[in-house]
Amino acid sequence: MRSTFRYALIFSIFLCCSFSPKQQTWLALGDSITYLNEHPDEAGDRITKGYMTLVTEQRPHIRYINQGHNGWTAIRIAEQIDKLGLVKADYYSVFLGTNDWWAGLPLGSTADYRNNSGARTTSGAFRIILDKLRSLNPNAKIVLITPMQRSDFVYLKDYKNNAWGSYKPNKNGQTLEAFADTIRAIGRQEGLAVVDLYHHPKLGLQKLVKFKWLKDPASGEYRKYRYPAYTAVPFHPDTDEYPYPEKAIAMTYDGLHPSDRGYRIIAKELLKVLL
Numbered sequence: 001m002r003s004t005f006r007y008a009l010i011f012s013i014f015l016c017c018s019f020s021p022k023q024q025t026w027l028a029l030g031d032s033i034t035y036l037n038e039h040p041d042e043a044g045d046r047i048t049k050g051y052m053t054l055v056t057e058q059r060p061h062i063r064y065i066n067q068g069h070n071g072w073t074a075i076r077i078a079e080q081i082d083k084l085g086l087v088k089a090d091y092y093s094v095f096l097g098t099n100d101w102w103a104g105l106p107l108g109s110t111a112d113y114r115n116n117s118g119a120r121t122t123s124g125a126f127r128i129i130l131d132k133l134r135s136l137n138p139n140a141k142i143v144l145i146t147p148m149q150r151s152d153f154v155y156l157k158d159y160k161n162n163a164w165g166s167y168k169p170n171k172n173g174q175t176l177e178a179f180a181d182t183i184r185a186i187g188r189q190e191g192l193a194v195v196d197l198y199h200h201p202k203l204g205l206q207k208l209v210k211f212k213w214l215k216d217p218a219s220g221e222y223r224k225y226r227y228p229a230y231t232a233v234p235f236h237p238d239t240d241e242y243p244y245p246e247k248a249i250a251m252t253y254d255g256l257h258p259s260d261r262g263y264r265i266i267a268k269e270l271l272k273v274l275l
Helices: 002-019 032-038 051-058 074-079 098-103 110-114 122-136 176-190 260-271
Strands: 024-030 062-068 091-095 141-145 153-155 158-163 193-195 212-215 222-225
Touching: 024 032, 024 051, 024 122, 032 051, 032 062, 051 062, 051 260, 074 098, 074 122, 091 122, 098 176, 110 122, 110 176, 122 141, 122 176, 141 176, 141 260, 176 193, 193 260
Parallel strands: 024 062, 024 091, 091 141, 141 193
Antiparallel strands: 153 158, 212 222
16 A cells, blocks of 8 residues: 555656646846836835736746836837846747837838848837847747837826827827837737737726826816816926826826736736747
């Protein structure tokens, strides 16, 4: 009996070891939406878990590396690509573009990507970034993530740090959708998985915040304005209250950065492609 039990135990251990998923590494390259995964305090503790934590909770065999750079553009990432300490990984995700749009940087076209025209455009920057990732591991799976739509952004800790939403073009007349569409086109051209957050039905402009808390220009009294009404009401950072109290939080907590609900949607989409 003891011998039978011993063999059964050894066989059980063998099965567990044989079918345990191989440990893998995921490097997530991005901007503040990625960076905040480790810095909820910088979101005023309005978030608890970023998308990387949520994904790896469901895929415990995957270890993530956070290469989120607060406020950076794809162009800046490309310019600094050899100084970032990127390493070999089994999976790479690239979640960039929203800061390029707001900064008014030139998007360029897929021709800039194909021709490797350099970091003069966002499209050319993506070529530099993807070439670098492939040099680190030619067999890695690369996932592109398009920018989300954005409501009017106001930074919790500095109201003067604000930006209008993607309902209108940037200072150079470019739409955020054009950036998202170009990233999708690059993904199709390269045969890469693309998580298209811009066109996600649960991340539309009307769902990013429940309301914006603003002064009625006529009465001077604060009231709730929903999208698109709030786009016509001015916000005065020197004198006004923060326009997104906690009750206004929906898919974002500040008009731009995902809330816990928003991060769960991102994680759910990534789980479909990070196997």
